[in-house]
Amino acid sequence: MTALTWISLVSLLAWLWLLLGQGFFWRTDQRLPERRPPRSWPEVAVVVPARDEAEVLESSLGSLLAQKYPGRARVVLVDDNSTDGTGDIARRLAEAEGSLPLTVTTPGEPPAGWTGKLWALRHGVELAERQGTPVYLLLTDADIAHGPDSLADLVSAAETSGLAMVSQMARLRTSTRWEKLIVPAFVYFFAQLYPFRWSNRPGTRTAAAAGGCSLVRADALERAGGVAAIRGAVIDDVSLARLIKRDGGRTWLGLAEAVDSIRPYPELGQLWRMVSRSAYAQLQHSVLLLAGTVLGLALVYLVPPVATVIGAATADWPALALGGAAWLLMTATFVPMLRYYRLTPAGALLLPFTASLYLLMTVDSAVQHWRGRGAAWKGRTYG
Structure with a gap:
């Protein structure tokens, strides 16, 4: 057996383990759990941090103010020192008849040790x-x-299942060719790191959430130390889920059906910055974890197509067979996510190329950190 054959075998074994032993991360059937209307609807406060969001606020905040909630609910929009009129747009939207009550407030600049969103x-x-x-x-x-x-x-699901936190991964926009290439893989890789089934199971160490849409019991958040307990977290959604679950609260995470991200990322550069700003933080700023991630991505996503092509070109039939089988498994696990995004399944064949972009984004995230730029977002940089 050639070296390529041995490497292809390891890659195939890795895919067999991912297929069966990583919480069936590739399935997309984790949707809102059973929900029944509660006898009395609890009071809810919706908190929206916003910094220079004039471009999308009319659609997003408008959808919140128009919620058909049977109980008492109000919205608090925190205008985080915007310079584009975000607060004025919010106040105008609140004048619509039938809207939920809205309060617009400004917190001032965050103190040292806090990220802007968490402040x-x-x-x-x-x-x-x-x-x-x-x-x-x-x-x-x-x-x-x-x-x-x-x-x-969300409230019905939390009340029915006794959940301290219910989070939905919003369906991200996939209008441009770059969004179609990058976005489904973003959710796919997130689910691979934090299998939803494991996160939703009480007693497991895995805990994750999606920061775009998380319903949390106020008393559970207070018992866990409140937002201040994760004040400097760049990946705040996962940190919050860990906080709640570690304190004994039940958490749930799934894919959304009626919650959508409307922020456009039409160009590769915008998507690149979206991923790279937190990738190295995900690796705890560890050089060893970075090296392991690069090697792991190469072994799992790049070896199969390389082995298939080289095996066919050099008549290395074992490498061809093993690499082809691994590529087939990779493609099959990505198809459900493409279907969730209503995209053609044939795009799953491009996952190795997309993974190579994510590998480069991860390395770039580390380089930016080493240069002192950290996680940059809307004019702020966090180390």
């Missing part, structure tokens, strides 16, 4: 709790549009 969230949560006694807090981003029954569905 805004803390400010919004504290204001919401001064205005009333919310049982639940819906933490949602300013680029997320919700279906009219989204809030009621």
